[in-house]
Amino acid sequence: MGAHEIRVRLGGISRQRTYQITSRVDFPKAIADLEQGKVWLARDVEGWIATHRAPLSESEA
Structure with missing residues (x-):
């Protein structure tokens, strides 16, 4: 996962x-x-996001 994909994911x-x-x-x-x-590694980034970022509300998804 590159920086652009991280930007999109966040x-x-x-x-x-x-x-x-x-x-x-x-x-x-x-x-x-x-x-x-x-x-x-996408799994490392996804793990970090799951731990450190609040989930998006349904209106943001």
């Missing part, structure tokens, strides 16, 4: 906010740093 947050979140010490470590950017 509800379309800004690039800057995505960078802030992915730079947190408690965010999963990237598994690779490619020319296009870092990539993370």
Whole structure:
């Protein structure tokens, strides 16, 4: 999962906010740093989201 997919998964947050979140010490470590950017295991990111983010209400989904 790249930064764009993380942005989408977190509800379309800004690039800057995505960078802030992915730079947190408690965010999963990237598994690779490619020319296009870092990539993370989707299951690690989904686990982090489940633990740290409030679920979307039905009106937001």
